[in-house]
Amino acid sequence: MDTPSQPDSLLSRGSHLSDPSQAYTFHTDLDNLSGGTTETALGASISSIHKISTLNLRHTVDLRAITYGGTVDENLVCPICRCPFVDPVLTDCDHVFCRACIDDALSHGELCPVDRLPLSQATIARAPKMVFNQLDALKAKCPCCGNIFARAILENHLEKYCLEAMVRCPGSLSEQGCTQVVKRRLSTQQCLHYPAQCPDCYETLEQIEMESHRQTLCRDRTKLCDYCEVEILRCEEIEHKAECPDVLQICKWAQYGCQHESKRRDLYLHADDCHFKSIGPMAEMLKVEISSLRDDVRNLTETNQLQERRIKFLESGQRASDRPMDLMDLSLASMPEAASTDSLDSGHDYLLSLLETQQSRLSHLSAELSDFQGKNTMMLFNETLPIKNELAELRSTQQVTCMHVRWLMRFRMQENQRRFGVSPGLASTGGPDGGNGFGSDITLSRRLSDSSRDVITKL
Amino acid sequence: MASSQKRITKELAEVLGNPPEGIAVNLVDEGNVHNWNIVMDGPEGSPYEGGKFKLLLVLPTDYPFKPPKISFKTRIWHPNVTFDEHGSMCIGILKPEAWKPSSKIMSVLTATQNLLAEPVPDDAVETSAAEKFKNDRPLFNREAREYTRKYAK
Numbered sequence: 001m002d003t004p005s006q007p008d009s010l011l012s013r014g015s016h017l018s019d020p021s022q023a024y025t026f027h028t029d030l031d032n033l034s035g036g037t038t039e040t041a042l043g044a045s046i047s048s049i050h051k052i053s054t055l056n057l058r059h060t061v062d063l064r065a066i067t068y069g070g071t072v073d074e075n076l077v078c079p080i081c082r083c084p085f086v087d088p089v090l091t092d093c094d095h096v097f098c099r100a101c102i103d104d105a106l107s108h109g110e111l112c113p114v115d116r117l118p119l120s121q122a123t124i125a126r127a128p129k130m131v132f133n134q135l136d137a138l139k140a141k142c143p144c145c146g147n148i149f150a151r152a153i154l155e156n157h158l159e160k161y162c163l164e165a166m167v168r169c170p171g172s173l174s175e176q177g178c179t180q181v182v183k184r185r186l187s188t189q190q191c192l193h194y195p196a197q198c199p200d201c202y203e204t205l206e207q208i209e210m211e212s213h214r215q216t217l218c219r220d221r222t223k224l225c226d227y228c229e230v231e232i233l234r235c236e237e238i239e240h241k242a243e244c245p246d247v248l249q250i251c252k253w254a255q256y257g258c259q260h261e262s263k264r265r266d267l268y269l270h271a272d273d274c275h276f277k278s279i280g281p282m283a284e285m286l287k288v289e290i291s292s293l294r295d296d297v298r299n300l301t302e303t304n305q306l307q308e309r310r311i312k313f314l315e316s317g318q319r320a321s322d323r324p325m326d327l328m329d330l331s332l333a334s335m336p337e338a339a340s341t342d343s344l345d346s347g348h349d350y351l352l353s354l355l356e357t358q359q360s361r362l363s364h365l366s367a368e369l370s371d372f373q374g375k376n377t378m379m380l381f382n383e384t385l386p387i388k389n390e391l392a393e394l395r396s397t398q399q400v401t402c403m404h405v406r407w408l409m410r411f412r413m414q415e416n417q418r419r420f421g422v423s424p425g426l427a428s429t430g431g432p433d434g435g436n437g438f439g440s441d442i443t444l445s446r447r448l449s450d451s452s453r454d455v456i457t458k459l
Numbered sequence: 460m461a462s463s464q465k466r467i468t469k470e471l472a473e474v475l476g477n478p479p480e481g482i483a484v485n486l487v488d489e490g491n492v493h494n495w496n497i498v499m500d501g502p503e504g505s506p507y508e509g510g511k512f513k514l515l516l517v518l519p520t521d522y523p524f525k526p527p528k529i530s531f532k533t534r535i536w537h538p539n540v541t542f543d544e545h546g547s548m549c550i551g552i553l554k555p556e557a558w559k560p561s562s563k564i565m566s567v568l569t570a571t572q573n574l575l576a577e578p579v580p581d582d583a584v585e586t587s588a589a590e591k592f593k594n595d596r597p598l599f600n601r602e603a604r605e606y607t608r609k610y611a612k
């Protein structure tokens with residue numbers, strides 16, 4: 001980096017834009033380098049430096065000359081110039097004009113151009129921000145490329161992006177110090193400002209002009225197509241040939257053997273007569289089929305290799321397990337042994353076999369586990385069954401006892417009745433009937449049997 | 460291009476794109492937007508009905524700050540138009556003391572059309588015509604129709 005190339009040094013200098021004094025020296029520096037071009041003789045403002053550090057030029061757009069997309073709101077149109085406002089101002093009679101337009105109007109007389117009320121510079125103020133915003137959002141057509149942009153960004157678009165806008169020739173950054181301007185579209189290559197010969201008319205002109213020359217200006221720019229005899233541009237001959245209806249073309253089944261060749265426009269006539277018209281699609285189909293089969297075969301080979309490896313491993317495992325070995329003894333330590341006894345050649349095979357051992361151990365363990373679970377359930381069932389039986393037995397015994405007791409109680413009560421006849425003490429248990437308790441034997445006996453039944457049920 | 464020319468070009472495009480009923484416009488000289496040839500049909504129901512009147516619209520270089528001038532190239536018997544080779548017309552909105560730069564040529568043209576239909580005798584330039592219009596309307600109408608037949612066919 002002792003002697004950086006010029007563009008490099010320009011770029012690195014361009015990054016010190018924040019310091020105005022440095023920016024200024026940078027500016028004069030470039031003036032010398034590029035041979036003091038008029039474009040670089042702008043003020044040392046940030047924007048001009050940015051412009052120089054790249055190839056951009058400052059563009060000022062005449063906002064009254066551009067085309068606007070769609071219909072512009074009548075309220076945004078200046079009554080003097082009939083264009084959407086440029087730098088609008090508001091009068092104290094509530095009318096809006098372009099700054100330039102009202103200045104012009106006031107120079108002809110101090111009257112409002114709309115209502116003829118007295119007006120002077122003193123009573124004019126900047127229009128509200130809202131008006132500016134609406135104007136900024138207007139759809140404006142780029143005067144160079146014709147694309148539509150918000151009016152506010154049009155100048156920026158031209159300055160930095162528009163492919164059809166003028167920028168400094170890239171030659172301005174190199175030794176030659178070209179001072180010309182070119183369209184941005186053409187600024188990606190090196191300087192095109194060198195003489196070249198038109199391949200059509202043999203005139204000498206600048207390379208930068210060549211494209212438009214060959215397309216529109218050259219007196220020999222056209223020729224008749226060798227095939228269809230339609231007038232075409234020489235510079236577009238190749239593109240034309242690719243679609244010329246009279247160029248000879250081969251049948252689309254040529255690769256399967258059709259020898260037919262005819263003009264592009266007539267090729268469709270051959271389509272029906274072609275001997276390959278049925279074979280062609282079939283061959284095409286077969287081709288697809290074959291390729292898919294090939295894929296299948298490849299997949300199968302791969303799987304097969306895998307399987308083979310697995311078999312090899314299992315065989316080696318078999319040999320190892322011939323020796324007496326507990327489940328827990330089929331440990332990792334035993335694997336290298338197995339590997340060494342058999343020809344598990346690569347590390348992959350070894351790892352694979354290791355994995356498989358682990359897998360088999362795992363499956364073994366899970367089998368054990370489920371076995372154990374089954375045993376457990378069985379045991380539990382066996383143990384609970386006798387308890388259940390016993391319980392049922394106890395329940396039935398209890399019922400029998402209950403019946404016995406009931407029968408005995410009833411028997412005892414009947415005994416008592418027969419022995420004592422009517423007993424006042426017993427009758428007093430009846431609440432409301434207490435007064436005429438001695439009324440009849442039948443009532444008493446029924447009441448007694450009732451209360452005794454209650455006692456029995458409580459048992 | 461001067462700002463006045465830009466505005467005139469815009470207005471010309473507007474008038475050509477959407478011409479008012481009974482008015483035809485073209486430039487006297489293609490390279491100069493300041494002079495317009497206008498052919499105006501006599502309004503229906505007026506004594507000028509059936510006539511085709513040629514007018515010249517001249518837009519000053521400081522248009523729209525100065526009003527345009529309209530003159531009749533076809534002779535017309537009308538209180539507000541001089542009955543001579545100048546055919547000078549007097550119409551309120553074109554007077555310097557009344558002109559508003561915000562007025563459009565389109566509205567000037569329709570105002571002229573309205574003036575043919577409804578003369579303004581109090582603002583007359585052709586006083587004898589104005590007198591007859593005020594005092595003997597049938598006579599005025601007959602004369603106006605006659606001149607229309609004579610000059611404006």
Ligand SMILES: [Zn+2]
Pocket residue numbers: 091093094095112113114115116117
């Ligand atoms: Zn006003």
Ligand SMILES: [Zn+2]
Pocket residue numbers: 078079080081082083085086097098101
């Ligand atoms: Zn304006």
Ligand SMILES: [Zn+2]
Pocket residue numbers: 142143144145146147157158162163164165
């Ligand atoms: Zn553009």
Ligand SMILES: [Zn+2]
Pocket residue numbers: 169170171172178179180191192193
């Ligand atoms: Zn160059």
Ligand SMILES: [Zn+2]
Pocket residue numbers: 198199200201202203213214218219220221
């Ligand atoms: Zn050429």
Ligand SMILES: [Zn+2]
Pocket residue numbers: 225226227228229230240244245246247
């Ligand atoms: Zn061709």
Ligand SMILES: [Zn+2]
Pocket residue numbers: 251252253254258259260270274275276
């Ligand atoms: Zn064929």
